[in-house]
Amino acid sequence: MSYHNPYTPPRKSATFDDYTLAEIRRAAATGIYDIRGAGTKRKVPHFDDLLFLGASISRYPLEGYREKCDTSVVLGTRFAKKPIHLKIPVSIAGMSFGALSGPAKEALGRGATASGTSTTTGDGGMTDEERGHSQTLVYQYLPSRYGMNPTDLRRADAIEVVVGQGAKPGGGGMLLGQKISDRVANMRNLPKGIDQRSACRHPDWTGPDDLEIKILELREITDWEKPIYVKVGGARPYYDTALAVKAGADVVVLDGMQGGTAATQDVFIENVGMPTLACIRPAVQALQDLGMHRKVQLVISGGIRSGADVAKALALGADAVAIGTAALVAIGDNDPHWEEEYQKLGTTAGAYDDWHEGKDPAGITTQDPELMKRLDPIAAGRRLANYLKVMTLEAQTIARACGKNHLHNLEPEDLCALTMEAAAMAQVPLAGTSWYPGKGAF
Amino acid sequence: MPVIDLATTPLRELNSALHNIQKGSNDLSYEVANPRGSHAVAVGVSGPVLVDVNGSVGYYCAGMNDGGTITVHGSAGPGVAENMMSGKVVIEGDASQYAGATGRGGLLVIKGNAASRCGISMKGIDIVVHGNIGHMSAFMGQSGHLVVLGDAGDALGDSLYEAKLFVRGTVKSLGADCIEKEMRPEHLQKLAELLEKAGVKDVRPEEFKRYGSARKLYNFNIDNADAY
Numbered sequence: 195m196s197y198h199n200p201y202t203p204p205r206k207s208a209t210f211d212d213y214t215l216a217e218i219r220r221a222a223a224t225g226i227y228d229i230r231g232a233g234t235k236r237k238v239p240h241f242d243d244l245l246f247l248g249a250s251i252s253r254y255p256l257e258g259y260r261e262k263c264d265t266s267v268v269l270g271t272r273f274a275k276k277p278i279h280l281k282i283p284v285s286i287a288g289m290s291f292g293a294l295s296g297p298a299k300e301a302l303g304r305g306a307t308a309s310g311t312s313t314t315t316g317d318g319g320m321t322d323e324e325r326g327h328s329q330t331l332v333y334q335y336l337p338s339r340y341g342m343n344p345t346d347l348r349r350a351d352a353i354e355v356v357v358g359q360g361a362k363p364g365g366g367g368m369l370l371g372q373k374i375s376d377r378v379a380n381m382r383n384l385p386k387g388i389d390q391r392s393a394c395r396h397p398d399w400t401g402p403d404d405l406e407i408k409i410l411e412l413r414e415i416t417d418w419e420k421p422i423y424v425k426v427g428g429a430r431p432y433y434d435t436a437l438a439v440k441a442g443a444d445v446v447v448l449d450g451m452q453g454g455t456a457a458t459q460d461v462f463i464e465n466v467g468m469p470t471l472a473c474i475r476p477a478v479q480a481l482q483d484l485g486m487h488r489k490v491q492l493v494i495s496g497g498i499r500s501g502a503d504v505a506k507a508l509a510l511g512a513d514a515v516a517i518g519t520a521a522l523v524a525i526g527d528n529d530p531h532w533e534e535e536y537q538k539l540g541t542t543a544g545a546y547d548d549w550h551e552g553k554d555p556a557g558i559t560t561q562d563p564e565l566m567k568r569l570d571p572i573a574a575g576r577r578l579a580n581y582l583k584v585m586t587l588e589a590q591t592i593a594r595a596c597g598k599n600h601l602h603n604l605e606p607e608d609l610c611a612l613t614m615e616a617a618a619m620a621q622v623p624l625a626g627t628s629w630y631p632g633k634g635a636f
Numbered sequence: 637m638p639v640i641d642l643a644t645t646p647l648r649e650l651n652s653a654l655h656n657i658q659k660g661s662n663d664l665s666y667e668v669a670n671p672r673g674s675h676a677v678a679v680g681v682s683g684p685v686l687v688d689v690n691g692s693v694g695y696y697c698a699g700m701n702d703g704g705t706i707t708v709h710g711s712a713g714p715g716v717a718e719n720m721m722s723g724k725v726v727i728e729g730d731a732s733q734y735a736g737a738t739g740r741g742g743l744l745v746i747k748g749n750a751a752s753r754c755g756i757s758m759k760g761i762d763i764v765v766h767g768n769i770g771h772m773s774a775f776m777g778q779s780g781h782l783v784v785l786g787d788a789g790d791a792l793g794d795s796l797y798e799a800k801l802f803v804r805g806t807v808k809s810l811g812a813d814c815i816e817k818e819m820r821p822e823h824l825q826k827l828a829e830l831l832e833k834a835g836v837k838d839v840r841p842e843e844f845k846r847y848g849s850a851r852k853l854y855n856f857n858i859d860n861a862d863a864y
């Protein structure tokens with residue numbers, strides 16, 4: 195009997211998969227690393243890996259449409275004469291005019307204001323339009339100090355000292371020449387069309403002892419009125435939170451690696467920083483160890499998409515969350531409406547991340563006057579307000595089911611984890627057990 | 637002239653008084669006694685206020701000054717006149733790191749020496765140092781002028797944009813993308829003007845060399861990657 199070797203299908207390497215091979219070829223062809231916008235695209239343990247337990251015999255729920263579930267939050271109660279009062283615990287994260295178009299910044303301001311929440315400037319200073327359309331505006335104090343001046347510092351409602359961001363802890367801002375228009379160049383004192391690579395360290399302080407004096411200076415300049423936030427990327431959340439508190443922060447903003455950026459190296463986005471889920475408990479622990487939980491507020495950002503994510507972040511101990519990528523999607527980023535144009539750019543709706551090139555068909559991550567005309571800031575602001583309303587309703591729905599009359603009353607005990615990783619990171623029991631890794635002996 | 641004694645008066649009262657000077661007030665001159673290295677002395681001043689600080693100060697003295705004339709009769713700690721918008725700050729002694737950092741306008745005069753990173757990220761400020769400056773000075777300087785009568789340390793003008801640097805003495809080394817440039821008549825004229833404003837006498841503009849950006853790093857080019 196003759197023997198025929200049976201067909202074996204070609205086998206591709208799991209290590210050298212198609213994307214990896216393409217990246218090697220791209221690097222070999224161009225000699226330059228890939229730059230892109232947005233946050234990490236790799237799968238990391240996230241809020242999806244947690245579930246709420248809901249009510250039971252020992253926990254009674256609140257009536258969904260009859261009993262109140264408060265969503266308000268006050269930020270900056272520690273030292274500031276004028277703390278920030280938000281109706282909902284979802285704010286808009288820092289994104290610059292420059293990275294975003296004027297209409298996009300206006301839409302964010304409109305949507306946030308209609309929802310009773312704050313929006314935040316970015317690495318490029320404050321525009322009059324942004325100030326005008328944002329009832330509550332947080333002014334970022336960044337290493338580059340582009341557009342920094344005492345007048346804007348005083349007309350801000352809060353000041354956010356940016357030490358790092360989740361997409362690139364240890365990296366500075368980047369805005370390539372295509373987006374350095376006349377107005378952007380003027381605001382940043384830069385020649386038009388250059389590749390702006392911001393510093394990653396502040397020019398006039400290093401370390402927590404200096405930060406304490408820098409915060410004193412900012413408070414003195416603004417007569418102790420404004421809450422001072424300190425924003426850090428998800429790197430060493432326990433110590434970063436403790437040091438920010440020690441330096442005198444009113445609010446700590448902690449941004450996990452799913453948090454977006456306007457532009458940076460893909461290798462940085464994908465390989466530096468910790469997932470948001472892994473950052474929250476150490477930060478809350480630091481606040482509790484210092485007796486400062488709920489006295490210094492904790493704002494969590496990086497991959498918040500729904501009211502469920504909001505509720506989970508708050509249950510783990512955050513006071514509020516911030517959204518960036520989700521807010522951009524709500525106003526029209528990566529909308530399938532522009533699919534034909536995404537195809538021309540070699541991508542598809544949902545995957546477009548070449549924000550640094552300034553060719554955004556949706557008119558959001560661009561300074562091209564023709565493209566930005568496509569974004570109606572009033573309609574886009576309304577979409578953002580709708581989205582924020584839905585997130586809030588969703589979070590309330592969950593909180594009531596857990597018997598809570600304020601979102602802040604959610605607690606870790608309301609949660610269980612679906613995976614060992616999530617159980618370890620969130621320090622909540624694996625579903626069906628009373629155990630999580632690190633708790634007691636194996 | 638109101639005298640505020642920081643040995644007995646909290647810093648908050650000093651800055652609050654300077655921020656709340658009413659338009660048309662006759663009291664536009666303040667004296668600060670016993671600063672004893674206090675931080676954030678006379679920060680956020682706006683308008684034509686004169687402040688004389690009798691002694692040495694800590695961090696960020698005259699931070700974000702916008703129109704005031706602030707004189708420190710002593711030495712200054714890190715970040716003096718950081719982010720100055722306009723006005724004049726004079727340090728009779730030496731200045732620590734980051735003097736004039738990110739300054740956007742006005743004139744900073746340091747009669748002694750300045751430490752490292754003098755004029756870091758400068759954005760339009762003019763700085764005149766009578767003595768020497770430390771390493772990494774004018775790092776990422778975007779615009780404005782840095783004039784040094786003495787010597788400059790290592791890596792002067794690293795990653796410089798359009799700030800103009802004038803050094804009379806030696807430069808230990810130049811930073812990435814910083815080169816010596818031709819001194820043209822307009823530069824000599826500007827230098828003469830700055831020296832006069834800073835009260836420098838018996839020094840001619842022709843004694844200085846000019847340094848500026850080679851502009852090779854303005855747009856990323858892989859062939860220049862070794863420069864970083």
